[in-house]
Amino acid sequence: MGDVVTFKDISYLVVTETIIKRHGKFKSTMRYCNNQLEVTGSEGESIPVPIIIEEKSLQVDGSGSFRVLDNEINITLQDNEINRDTYSLNTEFLLINGNWKVTQHNYTNKGLLILSCESIAMPA
Template identity: 40%
Template sequence: MNLFEIDIQSVFDMASQTILVNDTKRQAIVTTPPLKENEERFIHTLDIVHMGDLVTIDDDKYISLTESVTKRHSKYKAKIRHCNYVIKMPGEVIEDFKRDENGELILDRYGDPIPITIVGESVFIPCIIENKSFSIDGYQLLVADNTIIVIAQDNEVNRVKFTVNNTFSLMDYNWKVRNQDRTKKGLLILTCERV
């Protein structure tokens, strides 16, 4: 190990704070760029942070909008943006039949199994919501009236919950997913229309 690597580790030991990246503890130095309309920060880490990673700092959720595949001055740097909304999606609905403590079917008076509906726990999805335009590294996406852009982490749960034509409630309105863009690896960018 060279001397500079030891020095960068010492700097991290002194100046870093504990954050969560996808619910895993990491040490990071958090810096704040000039003030903008949205809360953005830079995180400097010794381990890579991918685009779309969900970062938690002091109980606030952020999404990484950039990806660094190479180190800059012996560390990785990523730009994160505050998740301004959390969308509550209904849990998984399972159709089953009523059973006793031994797992045997309970039958009605006609000898038919009694159907039941089991609703799983709701899923809370932190995301960025924009209603005019959204930009990632100069790529500008404009939207029409009664339309929003939802930026969430691209994962299996979110892909299923936000399939095209699914609806969700937000800001006292119902929204229908019209397009699911996954061209930015790690980000799920949705165009949604008010219905």
């Protein structure tokens, strides 16, 4: 889980584990990476990081009413040391014509780093 696969110049992220054989083969689920972030490498070079962006569009609060959040997204990317350091809590970055801030990390899936991000005002 967490491997990036490139097929016909399109990036996919492996999002399920391959522990046991299914029908005689090890199988896993890959998801299409719908965007990418840029990370600065150790020698100053720009490295593209394939990501999956999902909107957080609906949540239920304690009273049972619905809240729609237009200013939050989840970003799923490969979990490695460079990505953990680059996208630590409260890190701000530009994506999809807006500025975003990392508000939470989710490490529940081995090999995947899931970032909860909220939109912040563009600097003047």
